[in-house]
Amino acid sequence: MEKRNETTCDKQQIKIQQIPGLVYIPEYIDITLEEYLLTQIYNQSIAKWKKLANRRLQNWGGIPHEKGMISTKLPYWLQNIATRLQQDGFFPTTPNHVLINEYLPGQGIEPHEDGPIYYSCAAILSLESEIVMDFYAKRVKSETAEGTREYAGSLLLQPRSLLIMRESAYVDYLHGIQESFYFTKGSWLLNYCCCGKEEERQVDRKKRVSLTFRLVTKTIPNVVRLGK
Numbered sequence: 001m002e003k004r005n006e007t008t009c010d011k012q013q014i015k016i017q018q019i020p021g022l023v024y025i026p027e028y029i030d031i032t033l034e035e036y037l038l039t040q041i042y043n044q045s046i047a048k049w050k051k052l053a054n055r056r057l058q059n060w061g062g063i064p065h066e067k068g069m070i071s072t073k074l075p076y077w078l079q080n081i082a083t084r085l086q087q088d089g090f091f092p093t094t095p096n097h098v099l100i101n102e103y104l105p106g107q108g109i110e111p112h113e114d115g116p117i118y119y120s121c122a123a124i125l126s127l128e129s130e131i132v133m134d135f136y137a138k139r140v141k142s143e144t145a146e147g148t149r150e151y152a153g154s155l156l157l158q159p160r161s162l163l164i165m166r167e168s169a170y171v172d173y174l175h176g177i178q179e180s181f182y183f184t185k186g187s188w189l190l191n192y193c194c195c196g197k198e199e200e201r202q203v204d205r206k207k208r209v210s211l212t213f214r215l216v217t218k219t220i221p222n223v224v225r226l227g228k
């Protein structure tokens with residue numbers, strides 16, 4: 001029998017009931033915009049990419065720091081989406097920072113929280129291929145709980161979808177992507193009812209790109225020095 005979860009699929013914005021503040025929006029952008037964004041991303045010089053052990057990334061808007069971010073203007077192709085995210089009510093002002101992550105099969109990101117440097121909302125736009133993101137409730141170490149986190153569920157992030165993490169989802173949960181070469185699609189996914197309800201099956205991972213929009217609340221204006 002199909003396992004039921006409480007998530008309802010009749011709205012464009014799918015509120016994941018099990019994790020308050022987690023919202024999944026399929027097809028937030030269309031294929032034309034997806035291709036345009038990928039062209040912009042891969043038109044950047046190789047120096048724009050920072051290579052990490054388990055993925056590579058581009059940083060836009062400045063380097064976030066608790067003392068304040070020296071902010072630099074986002075390029076127009078990111079600014080347009082940042083403006084839309086504010087207009088859609090996800091941020092009080094336009095997000096000023098974007099991380100672009102590229103994951104090859106077998107690459108991922110450790111469970112983590114984004115923390116207080118940012119306004120308590122992260123908006124993740126997925127491009128190119130689908131992936132599974134896992135969520136863990138933060139737990140204080142106790143005799144009954146093993147470790148400091150407890151698995152809370154997983155979402156399928158489809159290309160062109162937007163994931164919003166705010167309120168409790170932002171503050172009380174960690175999110176991460178396993179360093180796997182495949183994942184299983186099925187009713188165990190919290191948003192499975194919204195993803196076409198295909199037969200349960202194993203899916204080989206492909207390259208995926210994500211854009212994480214956030215708002216660094218404390219900023220220091222970038223003073224442009226005019227040449228002598």
Ligand SMILES: O=C(O)CCC(=O)C(=O)O
Pocket residue numbers: 099101109114124175210212
């Ligand atoms: O690639 C993703 O979907 C997650 C990115 C993320 O968690 C981050 O940049 O902090």
